[in-house]
Amino acid sequence: MLIVQKFGGTSVGDLDRIQNVANRVEKTVQAGNDVIVVVSAMSGETNKLVGYAEHFSKNPSAAEVDMLLSSGERVTASLLSIALNEMGHPTVAMTGRQAGIVTTARHTKARIEKINPIKMRNALAEGKIVVVAGFQGVSEEGVVTTLGRGGSDLSAVAIAGAIGAELCEIYTDVEGIYTTDPRIEPHAKKLDMISYEEMLELSSLGAKVLQNRSVEMAKKLNVNLVTRSSFCDAEGTLITKEENIMEQPLVSGIALDRNQARVSLIGVADRPGIAADIFNTLAVEEINVDVILQTVAHDGTTNIDFTVPMNEIENAKNIVKVFVDKDEILSTDFNDEIAKVSIVGVGMKSHAGVAAKAFTTMAEENINIRMISTSEIKVSMVIEEKYSELAVRSLHAAFELDK
Amino acid sequence: MLIVQKFGGTSVGDLDRIQNVANRVEKTVQAGNDVIVVVSAMSGETNKLVGYAEHFSKNPSAAEVDMLLSSGERVTASLLSIALNEMGHPTVAMTGRQAGIVTTARHTKARIEKINPIKMRNALAEGKIVVVAGFQGVSEEGVVTTLGRGGSDLSAVAIAGAIGAELCEIYTDVEGIYTTDPRIEPHAKKLDMISYEEMLELSSLGAKVLQNRSVEMAKKLNVNLVTRSSFCDAEGTLITKEENIMEQPLVSGIALDRNQARVSLIGVADRPGIAADIFNTLAVEEINVDVILQTVAHDGTTNIDFTVPMNEIENAKNIVKVFVDKDEILSTDFNDEIAKVSIVGVGMKSHAGVAAKAFTTMAEENINIRMISTSEIKVSMVIEEKYSELAVRSLHAAFELDK
Secondary structure (H helix, E strand, C coil): CEEEEEECCHHHCCHHHHHHHHHHHHHHHHCCCEEEEEECCCCCHHHHHHHHHHHHCCCCCHHHHHHHHHHHHHHHHHHHHHHHHHCCCCEEEECCCCCCEEECCCCCCCCEEEECCHHHHHHHHCCCEEEEECCEEEECCCCEEECCCCHHHHHHHHHHHHHCCCEEEEEECCCCCECCCCCCCCCCCECCEEEHHHHHHHHHCCCCCCCHHHHHHHHHHCCCEEEEECCCCCCCEEEECHHHCCCCCCCCEEEEECCEEEEEEEEECCCCCHHHHHHHHHHHCCCCCCCEEEEECCCCCEEEEEEEEHHHHHHHHHHHHHHHHCCCEEEEEEECCEEEEEEECHHHHHCCHHHHHHHHHHHHCCCCCCEEEEECCEEEEEEEHHHHHHHHHHHHHHCCCCC | CEEEEEECCHHHCCHHHHHHHHHHHHHHHHCCCEEEEEECCCCCHHHHHHHHHHHHCCCCCHHHHHHHHHHHHHHHHHHHHHHHHHCCCCEEEECCCCCCEEECCCCCCCCEEEECCHHHHHHHHCCCEEEEECCEEEECCCCEEECCCCHHHHHHHHHHHHHCCCEEEEEECCCCCECCCCCCCCCCCECCEEEHHHHHHHHHCCCCCCCHHHHHHHHHHCCCEEEEECCCCCCCEEEECHHHCCCCCCCCEEEEECCEEEEEEEEECCCCCHHHHHHHHHHHCCCCCCCEEEEECCCCCEEEEEEEEHHHHHHHHHHHHHHHHCCCEEEEEEECCEEEEEEECHHHHHCCHHHHHHHHHHHHCCCCCCEEEEECCEEEEEEEHHHHHHHHHHHHHHCCCCC
């Protein structure tokens, strides 16, 4: 079996941990597998280099930053390769360029355009373990680029897709994907499997294990993704096609996102297209609007409520102020003491009772639902932040996720 | 004027010093010059990375070591480029690959085969300062290589030669080349100019400012080389063609090499070709034999004395033991308490009195000369180590180098 294994910053945080990674790779090889290892920079290293750059400039050139930061992963890849050699395994360490990773030229936020896996394939054919510096590639012009946050995960998934690996394992410091955050609900259970779609909902809803970019690419390239811990031997969670999951549970998990703020527009003018104007302006400024609620009061005035990520609230305030100044909105209200609780599961597609059960559960706990948003595989409810944990635990129990 | 400036590890030892280098580069640019800057890794960085590699293996793979070590210079180049940007200067940071440096594939000890300066030329034409990561290149196969000790100097000289720079300035922590070591003779004077040939003799005789590889390349490519300090504004020493030096002094400098040991072979068998056998065996083992003295005693026995670098004395012992075991040498003696004092100057080519004056000076100080070796531009004398400083000072005064 051909396996891509990716180890993040904490997994390669010091020399002993790099040795630990080497031992784990050896085990995988000894079990008869071909292995490509993708590594991040040693934890702290990237921040140190960013700090160096910021010593000289508040706004350093992105091309220079890429050349600077890409050195971190090269160090880890070389060291892991040396460790594996010492254990008697032939290896080859590769930079992003050597691994054939071609990206757009957008420095610090490049996108992978294609992977030419010929060098990796040749090395595997020679019986070598391939160790790749993650997070980096080269533009068509041959200049080093980096892939932005979660870049090494992306390198691993893209390589697995390009070379047709059976499995892409992402090693972090958590054991996998849980039915909900175990710090809130100690009875949370680790999932054996979850579909790409559910994972995308869960991570956009605050589960931090994987970035959506990586899951989306895994889905697109049909890569079987496993998240597991580099610090223990427990099996992780397989993220795969819906069809591959034999027994579809009704609900897979409960997600909590505290990082939302609510914007309330009170007394919106009765002009055709005004809502479109407001949301277009927000979209142009790249503000991610999530749940939207429009209500018409008895007296005919229209109110519009919506949520935005907390760090975009100031931008949102400036934008709606323009409409207030034009007398198209009577007044505004902002509230960041809200949270979004979501129930995610592909099973609910064919089962109407999930929303009803969720509302009943919240009512039983006297939790007011301020806003609701649903998709085929998700029910999200915006509530007061102080009820967050209670809501998560009640829903977790109501849908029997602890069983 | 197009100038290549190279800054070594101590000159870029911390962020403040990198800023200092940026200021110096700016001055050169403001004086109307085009500049290519070549940088080493921040001092200590390379040793740290070597230590990391050695944590995993006593004998790490050379290709991996090259990928590891080459990251150090990339960090410095990116940071210097960012610092110059912040000061308002357009720049481009280049790896060895991007600067077009193609080397042999011999990892950790690669030789520069050719330089394709097209990217550097284009950047200069666009009015940019080019910042190059020294010490590294790529093989024809596109794998990262490093150039070994003194590699960044070599990068700078080779670039200056390939692109036809008027000057290649090597910045270190000393102000230039002195008539002798100022720690021994406080009256030592900094030389304004010196020929390549003299510099080669001086550095092989213990002056540590420049490695012979770099001076040889400068000579071959006809690069005007200047060594100067990055910590003060004093003019350095120009190393150039003999023809460029208007006033040839008789003697340019006195060099001292304490790093030599003497091997004495007593009672060498009277067999034709035996001396050739001994020195061939030493050459095969890459032991650098320097001064050689053959004497025939009254009773007809032959003695051979020669010097080798201190760190090769054990190898030399093992080799001569083979001849002792074959009864071709009666006995051996080894002495590492010797020193070699040398007088260097192109002027002595046309002046016979230098050796005589040297011997007279030594006799006046009651210093026994154990061995003598001369070349067109050098007289070397092996003496007891304890007389080293006295010999240097006496010769320095005798040849009026303090005037």
